[in-house]
Amino acid sequence: MSAARGRWARSLSSALALGATDTIFALCSGRGPCGVAVIRTSGPGSRGVLQSLTGTPKLPPPRVLALRRIRDPQTAESLDRGLVVWFPGPRSFTGEDCAELHLHGGTAVVSGVLRALGRLPGLRPAERGEFTLRAFRRGKLDLTGAEGVRDLIGAETAAQRRQALRQAEGELGQLLQRWSRTLTQALAHLEAFIDFGEDEDVEEEVLSRVSVSVRELEREIRAHLRDGRRGERLRAGVRAVIAGPPNVGKSSLFNLLCQRPAAIVSPHAGTTRDVLEVPLDIGGYPLVLGDTAGLRRAADPVEREGVTRARARLGQADLVLAVLDVTAVAPAALAEALATLELPPGVPCLLVLNKADLLRGSPSAPRGSPSVPRCPQGPPGVPTALLSCKTGQGLQELLELLGKQLEQLHTGDTGDIGDVALAAEQLRLARRELGRITGHVGAEDVLEIIFRDFCVGK
Structure with a gap:
């Protein structure tokens, strides 16, 4: 593991252990000279960041752009005149208090503001993907949504953008949650039969209902997995x-x-x-x-x-x-x-x-x-x-045929339940594995894989 990778892993572990209570900041609009650069903060110190850099305790209304003079709190030097936005939690991307500074994108302006932020107590530079990690930890999105955000950042074609946007907005997560609810219901019925099967209140038909439900879910999952690697x-x-x-x-x-x-x-x-x-x-x-x-x-x-x-x-x-x-x-x-x-x-x-x-x-x-x-x-x-x-x-005709082929490329039965206790355990395992995908069960061991590919500032 490289030194940078090691620092990232330690920061991730720290964020998981401490609940990410510190305040982070980063340039989130890309490096290099540009018309507008955006610097984002997240954490309990975001309110103080805006107050310190604008020199006034009065914050703009939430989620409203306001024109302010940006100054270095330590030297009182004027760094820029730009727009600031205040996002009080939980109505923010990360669910925490957040602030954004929309500045002129010159190198001197950006580096000056980042240096000023770095000198404020309680602030530290964000790691790769840490803003999205915090959003995940506060329930603003699940792991499938986080992967969608990552894919949206890396999208190079219109189709990639459309797919990533659907996933970032929760389409896949909602599907997995529906599957999880079906498994939970089936598991509850099986456990009720195991515990109270001898009572008159629990009918024998519960097994057949569970069997039909699980078979239908299995067919749906198999169809989803047989999509020809479209994703x-x-x-x-x-x-x-x-x-x-x-x-x-x-x-x-x-x-x-x-x-x-x-x-x-x-x-x-x-x-x-x-x-x-x-x-x-x-x-x-x-x-x-x-x-x-x-x-x-x-x-x-x-x-x-x-x-x-x-x-x-x-x-x-x-x-x-x-x-x-x-x-x-x-x-x-x-x-x-x-x-x-x-x-x-x-x-x-x-x-x-x-x-x-x-x-x-x-x-x-x-x-x-x-x-x-x-x-x-x-x-x-x-x-x-x-x-x-x-x-x-004939090139145009070939491209049309090729486009249709690409569009097409992108667009099992089981036995009886058998042993009820074993079937219940299999349902528990299936539900746990679905939870690992969405991040609602045992997510820590897959977080590094997902978030390490993000860029700084996201």
């Missing part, structure tokens, strides 16, 4: 791999989608030897696009290693962009040509027929060029796009 895909990006025989335009397609010469393009087959990856935003969805070596039996040992790596990456793919030379494959043989690539089964595939500029009817097509339907039909269930990486013809 993970939105966070990290869909792993898409461009695959096909050598010299069909895979690297050209890679460069076209990247809008820059990211891969070497050569008329010689086997140029690509390693896997190249670039993160992209396609229609608001994150995509990690990989260019791979041509799939063929290679004699050269370096190219053979490239093919091996291509196969390995295909095994990890969420989506395959299979590229074929439209001039080299008859429309009736597309399915057979696609099958020769031996793509991993069950992985969605988008077929790209490249070199459309060489077809009969295209301005740049040589005499005697083959002719294919303008909207070729690929194998059943495989979306197909006709494209020219050279001229850009």
Whole structure:
């Protein structure tokens, strides 16, 4: 563990043990010169912070911006003229008394105010994620909401933003709480049967009602877990791999989608030897696009290693962009040509027929060029796009198909109860595990994992 990481862990442990009663401060608007910089405080000393820096005991009305002169309490030097906001607890982000200073974002202004705050008694700089940690400790959000805040800070695409915002606002937490209530009710009924099953007041049908309830909950949870990694895909990006025989335009397609010469393009087959990856935003969805070596039996040992790596990456793919030379494959043989690539089964595939500029009817097509339907039909269930990486013809249609694929990628029965005591224990364990996710049961051992990835000031 690094020294910084060790300090963070000690601070976290201290916050958990002491209830975070001290007052913290941090720049929460990002570093570097900017139009407006926001410095936040949280804790019982926040009232005194505003009074000291504005030089007046009178605070502005809660949650109302007020223009004030900001001074160094120690030297009385004027540091800035900006807006201040007072958030008395519990109606604040952390649930504690909070204050915000909205200053001019110059380096000298920000550093001067931070130095002044650091000299005030009872104040200390905040650790990474400590504001959100305090919000969690005071019940302002659960762990799923905290993770949503973290994802919202790191969101790079519109879809990532939408998902993170839903989670930060409690959508996932509410679902888990509903599951927890169902488990609690089922557990209560089972324990009542165990304790009072011989009494007339507890009917035998309680077991069947519990069984139906738990089976329905299990089906719902299984359906939730079978969502095809949509949440993970939105966070990290869909792993898409461009695959096909050598010299069909895979690297050209890679460069076209990247809008820059990211891969070497050569008329010689086997140029690509390693896997190249670039993160992209396609229609608001994150995509990690990989260019791979041509799939063929290679004699050269370096190219053979490239093919091996291509196969390995295909095994990890969420989506395959299979590229074929439209001039080299008859429309009736597309399915057979696609099958020769031996793509991993069950992985969605988008077929790209490249070199459309060489077809009969295209301005740049040589005499005697083959002719294919303008909207070729690929194998059943495989979306197909006709494209020219050279001229850009068909690019918009390809992007629309790709966007639909990404949208689709992001959008069990059990036996009888058996032994009632064992079933009750299983329900208790299930309820405890749900509580660990939301932070309502045994959260301390997962707090570090969640909050250590936050930025300072949040």
